[in-house]
Amino acid sequence: MKYLLLGLLGMAPFGFGHHSFAMFELTKDVTYEGTVMEYRWENPHTHIIVNVEPGAADPATVGTWDVEGGSTNIMGRQGWTRATFKAGDHVKVVAHPMKDGTKGASLFYAVMPDGKRLFHDIARPKTEGASASAQ
């Protein structure tokens, strides 16, 4: 578990300065697939409000989730823009859910229609046999 944590966060030049990630389950990657209710491109954190309909592959993800990203500057450098999503779009994101059960999560990456991944920051998932990317 600790190795996974290090792998994910290993060389991420990620600014957390506002608050602690302690409120999120950082070792859990959960996929939320549904409709964008709101796409808030703003500081200190961008937010994607995602509604997952009943009948989803993972029943635990059903509901409306506040997926929190980083600052506009940090997200911008990963390829995000203020127009990446809009209300009504279909979305698939992988995020770390809140520990206390409330419907909030910390964004890891979004999967775009063409398959490309848009990350929150520079961290990349650790693949079998390979070490986390250094930057």
Place this chain on the structure above:
Amino acid sequence: MSVLSWCHWLQNTSWATGIRQSDLWFPFIEGSHILALSLSVGLIVMFDLRLLRLVLPTEPASKIMRQVMPWALPGFGIMFVTGGLLFFSQAEKAYSSGFFRVKMLLLVLLGVNALVYQLKFYPSMAQWESSETVPRGVQVIAVVSLAFWMVVIACGRLMAYEL
């Protein structure tokens, strides 16, 4: 119109949205709010410490007040303007935050604390400012000031912790 819906309207005005979405303005305003603590609270702290005779005890307290406080005014000006802009850009979140409400309450109480000093102890300052013993009331005011400012700063930090 409820306060919350007014806050919602306020933060969705084009100016407020502009600040919130700006790569530069938001960090600059927030950074200024935090660093201007040195120009405002930092100076007040030194005066409070003098009232408790923990710093510069050989200088009359009124002299310190006259020399230091004029510099605290622009400092608090910066805190007020940047704080206002930060509220403006995130009004709903701020209004809904327990930590924000405590912070605002404490700021009001700090104002009352300062007023009590002005009305009750400032007129007689010449009598005690150079003596070894400080009136108990003055000590209380200084300790309350130091303690409340620390909690104000902590509330500001903890506000950011709420999703």
Place this chain on the structure above:
Amino acid sequence: MSLQHLWQMSYDSHTIDILRNSKYAIPVIQSFHLFGITLLLGSMVILNLRLLGIGLRQLPMAALSRQIWPWAIGGLLLAIASGFLVFVPDPARYAANYAFRTKMVALCVAVTFQFLIYRKVIRSGTAESRSTRNIVVACCSLVLWFLVGWAGRAIAFLG
């Protein structure tokens, strides 16, 4: 031992886990970091306003430097200790952050300047009146310490 090994010791540590997973610990420690910064930067503002000769002119530099200096150092130590406690639970993330690295370099320069040059100047007899040297030293001190402060803010925004 590489840096990665060093960071891994933190992620493996059960004691540091308690700090890492506590809901309020990091924001509270960050508050102490701000108390330290307020004391340190507030002291620097007071000393430098006097050194620049634009404020607090009725207060003798000798008394100011003797009395305010300990509070500046106390603030600095509090900031360093609390900063260390924020860094330790997530060292890899901070070590890779360019703003953090800049802040550490600026901090080293500021501390070196503070103890090697600044302390000597404010304790010398020539700090009471305005001079080119005093103005330059005061400006360097303010620029360096506020650079450390801004770099700290940039950690969250620029990465």
